[in-house]
Amino acid sequence: MNVLEMADDLKLKTAAGGSKGTHSENQASEGSSQKRAKIVVEIPLKRQPSGPRRSSQFYYSDGNIIVVVGGVEFNLHLSRLIKHCDLFSDLYRSDQVQEAEQNAAKASDADGIRSSHLISNGPVEQEKAVDSAKRLRYELKDITVGDFTTFLCAFETPLQNEAISLLRVATKLRCGTVQKVAKHRLRTLWPLTAPGNVRKKKNLHEATTIIVIARELDLPEVLKRAFYEVIRNPSFWDLLVTKRANVKLSDADVLNLYHVRHVLQQEWRALVLTPPSPGSACLAPQEKLRCSNASRARRAGHWRSHFVETGDLEKGAADPVCYVDAILEGPFFKKPDGTWCSECLAERKAAWEGAKVRWWGLLDRLLNIRTEAEADAAQ
Numbered sequence: 001m002n003v004l005e006m007a008d009d010l011k012l013k014t015a016a017g018g019s020k021g022t023h024s025e026n027q028a029s030e031g032s033s034q035k036r037a038k039i040v041v042e043i044p045l046k047r048q049p050s051g052p053r054r055s056s057q058f059y060y061s062d063g064n065i066i067v068v069v070g071g072v073e074f075n076l077h078l079s080r081l082i083k084h085c086d087l088f089s090d091l092y093r094s095d096q097v098q099e100a101e102q103n104a105a106k107a108s109d110a111d112g113i114r115s116s117h118l119i120s121n122g123p124v125e126q127e128k129a130v131d132s133a134k135r136l137r138y139e140l141k142d143i144t145v146g147d148f149t150t151f152l153c154a155f156e157t158p159l160q161n162e163a164i165s166l167l168r169v170a171t172k173l174r175c176g177t178v179q180k181v182a183k184h185r186l187r188t189l190w191p192l193t194a195p196g197n198v199r200k201k202k203n204l205h206e207a208t209t210i211i212v213i214a215r216e217l218d219l220p221e222v223l224k225r226a227f228y229e230v231i232r233n234p235s236f237w238d239l240l241v242t243k244r245a246n247v248k249l250s251d252a253d254v255l256n257l258y259h260v261r262h263v264l265q266q267e268w269r270a271l272v273l274t275p276p277s278p279g280s281a282c283l284a285p286q287e288k289l290r291c292s293n294a295s296r297a298r299r300a301g302h303w304r305s306h307f308v309e310t311g312d313l314e315k316g317a318a319d320p321v322c323y324v325d326a327i328l329e330g331p332f333f334k335k336p337d338g339t340w341c342s343e344c345l346a347e348r349k350a351a352w353e354g355a356k357v358r359w360w361g362l363l364d365r366l367l368n369i370r371t372e373a374e375a376d377a378a379q
Helices: 003-037 078-084 086-091 094-105 145-156 160-173 176-189 204-217 220-231 234-242 251-272 296-309 312-317 320-328 342-366 372-378
Strands: 053-059 065-069 072-076 118-121 124-127 136-140
Touching (some): 160 204, 176 204, 176 220, 204 220, 251 312, 296 312
Parallel strands (some): 065 136
Antiparallel strands (some): 118 124
């Protein structure tokens, strides 16, 4: 046998051996597959939820009207929509708003059941309905989810930086329409009214920024609220000591703020440490109607020690305007322990409420802010 014949013979044997091996492997594979087939479990495909889905950004737990746009539910406050959108004010009366608010408190997560008629208004259609939890319901057509979400971002949470940019450009172009819109947004963010029992402080950077912008673009009506937010923010006073260059306020404004804080703290301490004057109830023959402390000296000491020991005297000095409401809405006035009669507490409550109004009025003069009447006269 020559070399070529030997090579051919070797190929035949190798092929035969490989074939046997392949056959054995196939049998082993089939057996293995049969064994594995016994433990395969079919998992049913997960069904996609049917019906509208909730907006992740604008679905308020206390909302009382569900607006459906493009298959997405927005749970909003009807009173605000009626106030600012003629479409909703045309559709609902005030008594229906009250009923919606009551139903919203009892609302469940049940799927909405549409029932009612279709109302058209130009290019927009609304399906006026009530869901199974008796919440009002509208479906707006021909509006995209993206457009409606953008609208709500401006409607519900107007952005300060956006309004400032609009105001700057509109002032430069002398565009009165856009100026009016931008100023309205900034007034909404920094209202003229005194803040209530608001523990959350506004951002210090936003407060100092709006003060600078108000000076630059003649918007004095936002200054009072912005200045007070600066006064009540402890970070501001820390920055003045550690990083004065980071505080973008003039030296004149900073000196005014020091003065205003000093005046308000004096007013606060005088108010809190003044005990109620004995009224007719304190002199009543029925002991249960009188205060537990009859003498003036004991009354004053007991009254003052309460606010010193609770820490309210010092806490309120940092934020007098807001802290007045915090105490008036707290247990000392709402749920008295019998130490003070109702007449004495009512007298002090009236004095505290009057002091808050007076302090807020003082800020215009102390901070050299032009009032609305002065601003209108200047124009």
